[in-house]
Each structure stands twice: as structure tokens, then as C-alpha cells.
Amino acid sequence: MPELPEVETIRLNLHEHLVGDRILKVTLRRADIVCGDPEDFLAAVGGKRVVGTDRRGKAMWLCLEGDIAVAVHLRMSGRLLLVQSSDELPPHTHMLAELSGGRRLIYVDPRRFGRLELLHLGRFDQSVILRNIGPDALSEDLSAQYLQEAAGAHSVGIKQFLLDQSHLAGIGNIYASEILHRVGLHPATPANRVTTEEMQRIIDATREILEAAIGARGTTLGDSQYQTGLGQSGGYQQCLRVYGKAEENCPVPGCDGVIRRSKIAQRSTYFCPVCQARGRGRRAGR
């Protein structure tokens, strides 16, 4: 499902192919996917030129002329696609924007968890989609000290902490398992017992994995509908080391562990019980 690398891939597609185009007309086939007044949304967006794109965590937005923007959160099954106007609309197309040049930007979302929202520059803090979103997982100035302070009051497992978008934005269920495996931390390690040094390794592994995933255009799993903004599948599913690999051998050289799947905080969690043994970090500190 769309996490940071998938959203960033779509944003890059739209940045390359959409900036400079004018939105001629917008149609909402389901008004309830828009936060706020749908009439305001339609009136503000129609006729505007796209001047840029941006993203924080799993949220992205298209900057339009007139100091407004359209924010998008894909949640579970949302897709933002650039298609030809002559193409047949896929099922569950809830919004279509006619563009100059005979193309359309469409929003498709079978489960309808995702949302679109009209933003006003300088008033992003009032946005439903953007409020409560912490620093982006790829931001340059992210520090181990910050993460450790943020974790200070939290006794939940480190995996659940990483999924909390108010502390660190962009990591979802798939990449959380991959990151913790790379670091060698058990997903249930209490967040407030993770050392500064381990937090730094989490930051490094996050950058390494998310950037590689962006390079591969994201992860498209068998049961996932994820597509890039141009309708392609991602390629990072071939690089996953633990997610969806229950009962397979741990890919770490020399490790004889077998990947286990368990439910942590109601979510499927994959890890190697050998190289991510509980208490490993504390023992290493002696």
C-alpha cells in the first residue's frame, strides 16, 4: 500500500508530467472523498495552472496558481493516475480533472479511505490531511536525539512507534518491518528503551531502504493495487527481505533464523527471531 516511496514516486511522475498544465474542469463523482465543502473545492481548482508539487510523509499536494494547493492522501487503496482522455475510466474513479493536452488526472480508490483537500498557502496547519504529521522520514535534519526524545513517553514497541506519523512521517507497515530487520531490533522493543545509537541506525536504515524503494518506483505486492502516477507497477517487492516472507530463511548471510509473522498492535509484523532477538540492543551495550 502507498507508503513514502510509493507516494514520492507518484509525486515525481506528476511533477514531471503535470507541472505547467492547466486544469480545465474538475468533476467529482463522489463528493465525500473531499475534506471540506466540495463546491468550494471545485470552484477553487477549476481553471488553475499546476505550478509545483510537494510531499510530507504519505501526504502530497499539487501547488496551483493563486496560492492554493490540492492535498491528497491515498490511505489504503487510493491511486492518482495520469491518463489519456480517451481511456476508459477504471471502476471506483471518484474524481477526474481534464487537463490541457487531452489528458486527465484521475483519483481512483475502491475502499474510499483516501481524501482530497483544498489547501490555502500559509494555512496548512488547518488542513485535516496535514495536521498531526511529524517530520518526513527522509528530511535532512532528522536526528537520533529528536527520535529518542519523541520516544521518551512511549512504552509501545518500536515498530508501533515508527508507524505513528506524528513522530516520523512516511513509514508504513511494510517498510517498518524491513527497517527493523536491517537494524537488528526486535519490533516489540519498547520505544523508550531504544538507545541513541540504535535510533541513529534506524535513521540510516530508513534512508537506505526508502531511497532504494523510490529508485525501484515503490512496492507493488500481489494483493496491492499500487501503481505509479503513470500506471506502472513498482519493483521493490523483489528487494523485500522479511515482509511477506513467513517461514522463509532469513536472508542475512550466516543467519540460520526463519522469518516469523506475528501480530503486533493488530498489524502483521515480520521479523527474524535470531538476528532481531529481544534484548539484543541492551546486551550489546555492555
Add this chain to the structure above:
DNA sequence: CGGACAACCTGGTTGC
């Protein structure tokens, strides 16, 4: 306040 959990929604899979 933190933390647990239901709710949102649909398509796909599993179980009977």
C-alpha cells in the same frame, strides 16, 4: 496524557 481498539470500506481469500 498514553494506549487499546473500533470504525471506515471493498475485494480477495478461506472455511464450511
Add this chain to the structure above:
DNA sequence: TGCAACCAGGTTGTCC
């Protein structure tokens, strides 16, 4: 074969 039950996942809202 048919149909019900269950599951997946990101986030918000409610309750303790």
C-alpha cells in the same frame, strides 16, 4: 458450488 466470515491496511475518533 454458494455463501458467510474473515482479512488487509492508514488514520481518526472514542473510551479507559
